[in-house]
Amino acid sequence: MVNFDPYLDRLSMMTVGGLLLQTHALHIPLGESRIAGTDFSMGEAPAFIVDELQKGYGNGFDIKSKGGETAILMGNRTYVIGGACEESPLSIGVQIFDQSTGEWIYPTVLGTKPKTCKGLSAVLLSEDRILITKNGSTPDDFAWFLEVDTQYVRQQKKILGTDVVAWSKGVRGYAEKPIVISGPSGVGKGTLISMLMKEYPSMFGFSVSHTTRAPRAMEKDGVHYHFIERSAMEKEIEDGKFLEFASVHGNLYGTSVEAVEVVADDGKRCILDIDVQGARSVRASSLEAIFIFVCPPSMAELEKRLRARGTETEEQVLKRLKNAKAEIEQGQSSGIFHHMLYNDNLEECYKSLKKLLGLDGSVTAPPKSSPKVVDLPMDHSVAKIDHRIIINSKTPELGKASTNMIVLDVSSLKGGAPGRTRGLDIYTMDSFLDGLACINH
Numbered sequence: 001m002v003n004f005d006p007y008l009d010r011l012s013m014m015t016v017g018g019l020l021l022q023t024h025a026l027h028i029p030l031g032e033s034r035i036a037g038t039d040f041s042m043g044e045a046p047a048f049i050v051d052e053l054q055k056g057y058g059n060g061f062d063i064k065s066k067g068g069e070t071a072i073l074m075g076n077r078t079y080v081i082g083g084a085c086e087e088s089p090l091s092i093g094v095q096i097f098d099q100s101t102g103e104w105i106y107p108t109v110l111g112t113k114p115k116t117c118k119g120l121s122a123v124l125l126s127e128d129r130i131l132i133t134k135n136g137s138t139p140d141d142f143a144w145f146l147e148v149d150t151q152y153v154r155q156q157k158k159i160l161g162t163d164v165v166a167w168s169k170g171v172r173g174y175a176e177k178p179i180v181i182s183g184p185s186g187v188g189k190g191t192l193i194s195m196l197m198k199e200y201p202s203m204f205g206f207s208v209s210h211t212t213r214a215p216r217a218m219e220k221d222g223v224h225y226h227f228i229e230r231s232a233m234e235k236e237i238e239d240g241k242f243l244e245f246a247s248v249h250g251n252l253y254g255t256s257v258e259a260v261e262v263v264a265d266d267g268k269r270c271i272l273d274i275d276v277q278g279a280r281s282v283r284a285s286s287l288e289a290i291f292i293f294v295c296p297p298s299m300a301e302l303e304k305r306l307r308a309r310g311t312e313t314e315e316q317v318l319k320r321l322k323n324a325k326a327e328i329e330q331g332q333s334s335g336i337f338h339h340m341l342y343n344d345n346l347e348e349c350y351k352s353l354k355k356l357l358g359l360d361g362s363v364t365a366p367p368k369s370s371p372k373v374v375d376l377p378m379d380h381s382v383a384k385i386d387h388r389i390i391i392n393s394k395t396p397e398l399g400k401a402s403t404n405m406i407v408l409d410v411s412s413l414k415g416g417a418p419g420r421t422r423g424l425d426i427y428t429m430d431s432f433l434d435g436l437a438c439i440n441h
């Protein structure tokens with residue numbers, strides 16, 4: 001039996017399937033005051049925040065409130081989320097009120113920021129991140145995570161020497177492990193990747209790197225590389241947009257977080273063609289990948305291939321050959337790589353690549369299941385029980401309270417800022433209750 005107040009603006013209790021739920025509505029309309037002394041751990045706005053918002057000024061700072069903010073108390077800090085971001089007005093803003101000093105903090109905000117929306121709700125997931133759900137958004141833009149004390153955030157705080165928070169978009173399902181392919185220039189990495197993408201166009205996607213080198217005759221911006229000025233790339237690196245970057249043969253190359261995530265968003269397995277320094281950085285990052293190193297049969301053959309390709313000046317060819325020696329040594333001894341391929345005969349090498357990726361019929365890939373479509377309520381409140389978030393429509397159909405509730409399962413999250421948070425599961429309360437009924441029988 002569902003006992004549910006659809007207009008939860010205050011703390012209330014409800015029972016669903018025998019579970020006791022404690023719910024809070026987290027949207028804070030300006031001008032509405034709150035009950036003092038409430039337990040704020042699940043996102044209730046402390047009264048002083050509302051007072052500050054009503055005044056429009058917090059301890060001498062104009063907080064530029066346009067409404068729709070939400071506040072979450074963690075320790076002695078209150079995170080005020082909503083309204084517009086000062087630097088990019090189309091994105092949701094984040095400010096922190098430090099109760100111990102009585103001051104407002106404007107943190108460095110990293111990651112892909114969510115666009116502003118009509119209203120939002122927030123729930124404290126754990127000690128290190130807050131889940132934000134956006135009103136009136138599509139399922140792929142609905143759940144966002146604001147990381148406040150994850151390993152990535154702590155690391156960035158140290159590097160930047162400022163307060164840091166980081167956004168990460170919530171995504172349903174998982175991505176297959178990306179494939180990192182390294183090896184000296186001219187060994188045939190690009191050739192092997194092209195063969196794979198041609199044979200399995202719906203299975204693999206290429207991570208389009210950024211580079212400061214000039215485009216070759218046939219290269220297209222945004223397809224082979226994102227060609228970029230050095231100063232612009234350095235700025236993007238500073239802004240935390242890169243998963244890895246390195247100076248290779250005198251130019252800057254790097255893999256943006258977005259380059260890898262868009263491939264996964266497209267339901268494809270991402271392939272990265274990067275040098276050994278980049279592979280080392282990815283290995284040290286939170287991205288779990290398969291690392292493959294491609295060796296040439298000899299230095300003489302490598303030189304022949306590089307010259308035959310005819311894309312480099314003599315000076316560049318010599319530089320690349322010199323670097324190749326060091327790269328081969330590191331590739332073979334660093335312990336970075338899971339697999340070694342010898343590209344002597346191209347067809348044989350391609351066969352070996354397919355074999356290690358399980359594409360020779362030796363491993364049967366599990367069938368891909370398409371996620372169920374769930375209609376998200378326009379205007380909602382959220383509550384947390386264990387690893388489930390109950391999303392509650394504020395305008396339910398009469399007599400059908402449970403059908404208006406959505407369950408967001410956050411028990412198996414993977415990844416996070418600066419990339420996506422994957423592994424969300426969304427289903428209706430009805431299917432959750434059906435599942436419980438089956439277990440009880």
Ligand SMILES: Nc1ncnc2c1ncn2[C@@H]1O[C@H](COP(=O)(O)OP(=O)(O)OP(=O)(O)O)[C@@H](O)[C@H]1O
Binds near residue numbers: 183191306309345
């Ligand atoms: N097994 C092979 N035998 C002979 N030629 C090959 C073989 N594999 C690749 N090639 C040729 O070698 C040249 C270099 O290959 P490719 O451009 O794929 O190298 P790469 O490793 O991607 O180089 P870079 O790191 O500079 O981008 C190309 O002209 C390609 O056709």
Ligand SMILES: Nc1nc2c(ncn2[C@@H]2O[C@H](COP(=O)(O)O)[C@@H](O)[C@H]2O)c(=O)[nH]1
Binds near residue numbers: 185
């Ligand atoms: N660390 C990274 N290395 C990269 C990236 N993209 C390409 N590369 C490597 O650079 C060399 C030269 O490439 P070329 O296109 O100029 O011939 C080659 O070894 C690539 O693997 C990157 O994003 N990061």
